[in-house]
Amino acid sequence: MSFSDLLYPDNPKRREKVIQLQQEIYSLMSNNFRATNRLINTINDHLHLDFPIISIQEKGTVQENCNILINSMRNIQKEVEKIDEKLKEKLEPEAYKKLHDLNLPHEQKKALLRLVAPIIGSISTVAGIVLITLIVKGVILTGMVVAIGTVATCGIAGLALAVVFIGVDLIASAIMGAVERDELEHEISEYEKALDTFRPASLKYQDDIFYAIIKIENI
Numbered sequence: 001m002s003f004s005d006l007l008y009p010d011n012p013k014r015r016e017k018v019i020q021l022q023q024e025i026y027s028l029m030s031n032n033f034r035a036t037n038r039l040i041n042t043i044n045d046h047l048h049l050d051f052p053i054i055s056i057q058e059k060g061t062v063q064e065n066c067n068i069l070i071n072s073m074r075n076i077q078k079e080v081e082k083i084d085e086k087l088k089e090k091l092e093p094e095a096y097k098k099l100h101d102l103n104l105p106h107e108q109k110k111a112l113l114r115l116v117a118p119i120i121g122s123i124s125t126v127a128g129i130v131l132i133t134l135i136v137k138g139v140i141l142t143g144m145v146v147a148i149g150t151v152a153t154c155g156i157a158g159l160a161l162a163v164v165f166i167g168v169d170l171i172a173s174a175i176m177g178a179v180e181r182d183e184l185e186h187e188i189s190e191y192e193k194a195l196d197t198f199r200p201a202s203l204k205y206q207d208d209i210f211y212a213i214i215k216i217e218n219i
Helices: 003-007 011-047 062-090 093-099 106-120 126-136 142-152 161-165 168-175 181-217
Strands: none
Touching: 011 062, 011 126, 011 161, 011 181, 062 093, 062 106, 062 126, 062 142, 093 106, 093 126, 106 126, 126 181, 142 181
């Protein structure tokens, strides 16, 4: 035990807590990237678009990785909204209203497909219609953009994600004696504030994507 730990016997627990919170941030971020790429593949398959797969930057900061996610989500939202605007302009109001009815029977969705396909020429399945509805209605993306934006500007935004790969012992020895009790407590507070927003939003985002994919794969 170091001299500083004799003075502050709870510091080892605080260090472990910081590491645990760092690893949770990384895990949530990694799962968000994975879920987003699953959504991208589904969109590309059913709407015949060409969104690129995104990759987590382990040496990048939390903010940089948040920006990658936000940009990808906004690009998806923007392109799908363009499709939706064209459909709104060309379809009869009643047909457009039915387009966004997720409870519409499958046979009626198929009938809509015959109206939609000539307008945009990029939807060949009923799943594509459902996917547009889920995105335009904000079922998948909207809330997550706000939550990620909050994390991107919080007290941990400048932290490099790679720090979680160093390992508990090395991180502990690196900060031992260099970070006082108050600084550790401040870090814990910053992580917990970020996770209060990021954790529930991430889990909901991932659940929403898997819900959407299961829904359209079962059509």
